């Protein structure tokens with residue numbers, strides 16, 4: 001079934017990830033400002049205050065013949081927007097920082113357009129980023145849209161936390177599944193603090209890269225940038241089976257078109273549900289779980305139980 005012809009824009013939420021480059025508060029800018037901008041970059045410094053800063057961390061890498069290079073960044077930005085809005089609605093000012101559009105994408109470097117910083121550079125970059133932003137921010141929350149970033153991100157956040165800074169990261173995960181918007185390990189969850197799974201109905205999609213999951217999300221967020229007539233299946237084997245070959249030869253060794261999965265059946269409506277689910281997960285893994293940990297901390301007085309690292 002082709003998703004073409006569906007009313008892809010009808011359910012587009014206010015967490016507009018933007019179809020071009022990155023979102024700005026364009027419409028808000030034109031009128032008198034009545035509330036703080038949700039984009040950090042739009043605030044003059046006296047208006048910055050002490051917000052929770054949500055940083056979208058993406059990548060610039062091939063996403064098959066039908067999706068743009070910044071797919072991970074667009075998705076991470078949309079999740080970050082939804083998370084920041086929920087944090088603000090919960091009573092704490094929160095802003096979205098300019099997205100970080102480069103990550104560790106070495107496995108895609110055989111494909112033109114891919115730009116990878118590598119793990120070491122990304123780790124160092126994130127550490128310095130966190131040190132700088134934690135001078136004035138209440139907290140740093142990093143929303144990661146690319147599985148290849150996980151190792152560097154995990155090390156960087158651990159370092160920031162060990163230095164006494166309030167930093168945390170969360171992947172773009174579906175609430176009732178451990179399927180990610182990109183390949184990469186899913187962080188373990190703690191049964192003691194994880195709330196019950198919300199009632200979210202999303203399909204189990206087993207594609208790891210540029211398949212149905214990411215295609216649906218992009219059809220929802222930036223439909224004009226999805227080239228559906230080029231969409232085609234790639235390698236359909238489970239990631240665990242192709243991982244050795246992938247590690248040796250990169251994605252090109254296992255999928256000539258760069259797709260791990262099958263975009264067939266993707267739709268904007270599915271993308272909208274997936275995005276909502278990812279925002280729920282980000283909320284639970286950062287804010288909600290932290291609140292649970294803080295309550296446990298104050299009642300048990302067992303020292304710091306603040307959940308500053310949700311990635312395992």
Ligand SMILES: [Zn+2]
Pocket residue numbers: 063071072145146181182209210214
């Ligand atoms: Zn991706």
